[in-house]
Amino acid sequence: MFSQLHFQSPALHLLPIPNSKPPCNFRPFPPKITPKIQAPNFITRAKTNRNLKPQEKPQQVEAELLTEEEEGDKEREEGGEEFSYSSAYRGREDEKQYDRDPEFAEILGSCLDDPQKAQSKIEERIRRKRNNILHTKTGSATPVKVIFNKFDFSNSYIWFEFYNAPLPKDVTLICDTIRSWHIIGRLGGCNSMNMQLSQLPLDSKRPKYDAIQGANVTPTTFYNIGDLEIQDNLARVWVDIGTSEPLLLDVLVNALTCISSDYVGIKQLVFGGSEFENWKENLTSEDAGYSSHKI
Numbered sequence: 001m002f003s004q005l006h007f008q009s010p011a012l013h014l015l016p017i018p019n020s021k022p023p024c025n026f027r028p029f030p031p032k033i034t035p036k037i038q039a040p041n042f043i044t045r046a047k048t049n050r051n052l053k054p055q056e057k058p059q060q061v062e063a064e065l066l067t068e069e070e071e072g073d074k075e076r077e078e079g080g081e082e083f084s085y086s087s088a089y090r091g092r093e094d095e096k097q098y099d100r101d102p103e104f105a106e107i108l109g110s111c112l113d114d115p116q117k118a119q120s121k122i123e124e125r126i127r128r129k130r131n132n133i134l135h136t137k138t139g140s141a142t143p144v145k146v147i148f149n150k151f152d153f154s155n156s157y158i159w160f161e162f163y164n165a166p167l168p169k170d171v172t173l174i175c176d177t178i179r180s181w182h183i184i185g186r187l188g189g190c191n192s193m194n195m196q197l198s199q200l201p202l203d204s205k206r207p208k209y210d211a212i213q214g215a216n217v218t219p220t221t222f223y224n225i226g227d228l229e230i231q232d233n234l235a236r237v238w239v240d241i242g243t244s245e246p247l248l249l250d251v252l253v254n255a256l257t258c259i260s261s262d263y264v265g266i267k268q269l270v271f272g273g274s275e276f277e278n279w280k281e282n283l284t285s286e287d288a289g290y291s292s293h294k295i
Contacts, residue, residue, distance in 0.1 A: 147268060230293070
């Protein structure tokens with residue numbers, strides 16, 4: 001009936017009934033929620049090409065996204081601080097770049113055209129810079145005299161007699177050598193019972209190492225060591241090696257022999273003995289020439 005009235009009389013309209021409830025299958029639309037967009041933590045600078053045509057692709061617009069950190073770097077660069085990625089791999093600034101030496105580059109450039117001229121330039125360069133290439137030996141040409149005086153591997157002194165009182169740099173060298181020797185011995189590096197490679201023939205091109213044999217060898221050790229004590233041109237260090245390992249002593253003698261010939265002259269090296277010539281047990285004052293150095 002209502003439909004007939006609706007079509008026959010257009011002036012009549014179906015008005016909603018007040019306080020009427022919607023049908024059970026009708027669900028109102030949820031309220032519109034506007035999402036909150038949080039701007040990213042960067043600054044955008046767009047450089048637009050003024051000659052951009054409408055038909056061209058938008059790839060011609062250059063966008064530079066600068067983060068806050070990059071912005072700070074840019075401000076520092078504008079302030080006068082310059083940074084170059086190549087300089088990050090140059091090492092220390094005080095090192096001289098020998099690959100950019102113009103004199104050396106000239107020698108290399110002329111070595112193909114005139115080899116004799118290049119050789120003469122190299123010889124002249126070596127003579128001129130000899131002091132920077134070759135260092136004069138400050139040790140002694142006389143070999144070190146090695147003496148054993150009732151040496152006990154578990155409780156003994158090793159005595160040093162220098163030709164002159166050692167300088168601070170010489171004392172540092174001696175301490176570093178003894179410290180390295182103690183570390184190698186402590187780790188069992190000097191074991192004469194496991195010398196497989198040194199016992200191979202000299203013409204062996206592909207040496208083989210037996211890991212099982214090396215693991216079953218009785219290990220060696222270096223239990224304890226004292227400080228290096230110095231009185232004028234004399235020095236001593238107390239050692240407790242523990243195991244009787246002559247190879248450990250050979251390593252020390254070889255190292256000290258090289259130090260004596262190249263750096264500081266050692267007159268004699270004595271293994272064992274509780275006393276040594278002019279050594280004074282009661283002398284413990286630095287003003288009198290005594291010093292102690294930690295190993």
